[in-house]
Amino acid sequence: METIIQTADLVKRYRGRAAVDHLNLSIGKGDIYGFLGPNGAGKTTTIRMLLGLIAPSGGQVEIFGKDLRKERLDILRRVGSLVESPSYYGHLSAVDNLEAIRRILGAPKRRIAEVLDIVSLTGEEKRPVKGFSLGMKQRLGIAAALLGSPELLILDEPTNGLDPSGIQEIRSLIMSLPREHGITVLVSSHLLSEIEQMAGTVGIIRQGRMIYQDTIARLRERSAGEMRLVVSEPEAALEEAFRRGYDGMLRTDELRFSGMDDARVALLVKALVERGHAIYRVEEQRQSLEELFLQVVEGEGR
Amino acid sequence: MKMFLRILSAERLKLSGSYIWLLVLASPAAAVLIGLYASSPAGGKPDWTILLSVMSTLHALLFLPVLSGLYTAMLCRHEHLDGGWKALLALPVSRTAVYLAKFTMAAVLLAATQALFIAAVIGTGLIRGIGTPVPWGLFLGTCAASWTACLPLAALQLAVSQAWSSFAAPLALNVSFTLPNVLIANSATYGPYYPWVQPMLAMIPHGQADYGAFNLPLESLLIVVLGSFALFLAAGLLSFRRKAV
Numbered sequence: 446m447e448t449i450i451q452t453a454d455l456v457k458r459y460r461g462r463a464a465v466d467h468l469n470l471s472i473g474k475g476d477i478y479g480f481l482g483p484n485g486a487g488k489t490t491t492i493r494m495l496l497g498l499i500a501p502s503g504g505q506v507e508i509f510g511k512d513l514r515k516e517r518l519d520i521l522r523r524v525g526s527l528v529e530s531p532s533y534y535g536h537l538s539a540v541d542n543l544e545a546i547r548r549i550l551g552a553p554k555r556r557i558a559e560v561l562d563i564v565s566l567t568g569e570e571k572r573p574v575k576g577f578s579l580g581m582k583q584r585l586g587i588a589a590a591l592l593g594s595p596e597l598l599i600l601d602e603p604t605n606g607l608d609p610s611g612i613q614e615i616r617s618l619i620m621s622l623p624r625e626h627g628i629t630v631l632v633s634s635h636l637l638s639e640i641e642q643m644a645g646t647v648g649i650i651r652q653g654r655m656i657y658q659d660t661i662a663r664l665r666e667r668s669a670g671e672m673r674l675v676v677s678e679p680e681a682a683l684e685e686a687f688r689r690g691y692d693g694m695l696r697t698d699e700l701r702f703s704g705m706d707d708a709r710v711a712l713l714v715k716a717l718v719e720r721g722h723a724i725y726r727v728e729e730q731r732q733s734l735e736e737l738f739l740q741v742v743e744g745e746g747r
Numbered sequence: 748m749k750m751f752l753r754i755l756s757a758e759r760l761k762l763s764g765s766y767i768w769l770l771v772l773a774s775p776a777a778a779v780l781i782g783l784y785a786s787s788p789a790g791g792k793p794d795w796t797i798l799l800s801v802m803s804t805l806h807a808l809l810f811l812p813v814l815s816g817l818y819t820a821m822l823c824r825h826e827h828l829d830g831g832w833k834a835l836l837a838l839p840v841s842r843t844a845v846y847l848a849k850f851t852m853a854a855v856l857l858a859a860t861q862a863l864f865i866a867a868v869i870g871t872g873l874i875r876g877i878g879t880p881v882p883w884g885l886f887l888g889t890c891a892a893s894w895t896a897c898l899p900l901a902a903l904q905l906a907v908s909q910a911w912s913s914f915a916a917p918l919a920l921n922v923s924f925t926l927p928n929v930l931i932a933n934s935a936t937y938g939p940y941y942p943w944v945q946p947m948l949a950m951i952p953h954g955q956a957d958y959g960a961f962n963l964p965l966e967s968l969l970i971v972v973l974g975s976f977a978l979f980l981a982a983g984l985l986s987f988r989r990k991a992v
Binding site: 521532545549 | 750753754756760761764765825828829830831833834835837838841991992
């Protein structure tokens with residue numbers, strides 16, 4: 446897969462403290478990349494470096510295979526962004542706010558109607574933006590980011606401060622972008638639950654360091670549940686399981702097995718029943734992704 | 748150049764429907780009041796030169812320097828709110844072009860103020876019944892010179908306004924530099940070198956006053972004005988190019 450963003454040992458130091466510490470970010474074309482981490486982990490600092498808003502203290506940024514230092518304008522022409530809160534001129538209407546950006550980008554006039562349609566703001570475009578709700582302002586910010594028909598969209602906490610329906614709207618909007626427009630998306634958040642339904646890949650950052658970067662499917666596997674069996678004679682049952690090559694353990698009189706697919710569960714249950722064990726309960730205990738995320742964020746790197 | 752014009756056109760749009768245009772009206776309006784109620788010299792009607800001196804005193808001594816700072820502060824204000832600098836500078840623009848476009852807008856607003864001021868002087872003169880033809884050369888010359896003398900102030904204030912996210916702090920700085928004008932304008936020693944008083948000195952019709960710093964050769968004014976302009980603009984531009992947003 447073609448790589449769109451690649452950073453190599455990216456570092457940003459503020460007064461000797463590393464806000465971003467040797468970060469290696471890799472984002473493939475057409476992906477939705479969820480950039481995760483608690484507040485203050487260095488997400489926004491990283492994004493500001495990706496957009497050339499602050500200079501890195503060390504390391505490199507390559508976007509579309511070009512060096513950001515040397516070809517910043519060429520890169521930015523193909524990038525749309527929304528960093529932190531959406532910026533707008535309150536006394537101007539949505540159309541005029543977009544028109545100001547359109548004039549700078551030199552995009553065709555019809556693009557304004559198109560992006561308003563994409564973010565479902567058609568019908569509100571003549572009103573001054575100061576009367577917009579936060580969700581509408583956020584959508585206007587995304588419309589502005591889309592104005593230049595970008596190939597890469599960088600959204601910093603686009604769902605911050607929105608209510609659940611607003612979050613859902615933004616989420617389905619973001620999910621439609623790679624599908625319908627072939628756009629690669631980098632979206633940051635401090636909540637895994639906001640990202641997991643749309644992201645293909647996640648990068649988890651903590652204290653400026655990347656501590657996990659892989660597909661969301663791989664993350665799900667890591668959180669795959671444990672099988673819990675409650676039986677009449679646990680010790681004997683565990684011995685039987687070991688004999689059959691199952692890797693389990695006994696905890697508080699319950700048998701626990703990890704990494705079990707359906708067939709293996711069925712075989713084990715059948716074997717135990719044939720040996721005369723009474724089986725009271727077979728349950729799957731699934732660790733939520735959120736728990737795993739917290740475990741990763743708090744646990745590793747200590 | 749093309750990029751600069753595009754940014755300029757966007758900046759112009761951003762100001763449409765903003766209160767900034769009311770500010771452009773303020774100083775000429777105040778000058779009209781002064782012009783209407785100024786007493787006529789003994790034995791007749793005021794002539795154009797006297798009217799210009801009377802009306803330009805407050806305008807050039809206080810309003811022009813203060814407006815130079817107020818316009819630049821307002822041009823940066825929206826960018827300081829809600830991460831506007833980030834949104835603007837993440838677009839494919841060079842920072843130099845953005846900075847020069849902001850400065851050009853400030854210069855245009857000052858020029859609009861001067862144009863309205865000339866209109867105010869002429870209107871007042873007609874109301875008071877000055878019969879002689881309008882001395883266009885004098886009016887355009889003094890107003891253009893005084894506008895030029897505002898540019899260094901606008902350059903410094905833009906440098907300060909882009910650096911400080913506060914709206915009030917650059918204004919306070921500007922006003923505290925402007926108020927001493929009242930004294931410095933009368934000083935032959937300091938007047939020629941104090942940038943904030945130059946708009947006033949440039950607007951006094953030559954030969955009108957022969958005390959203080961009022962009757963200096965044009966060359967010395969130009970050196971002070973152009974020198975401080977180059978210094979302030981370069982400093983602001985360098986700082987803006989390196990600004991972390």
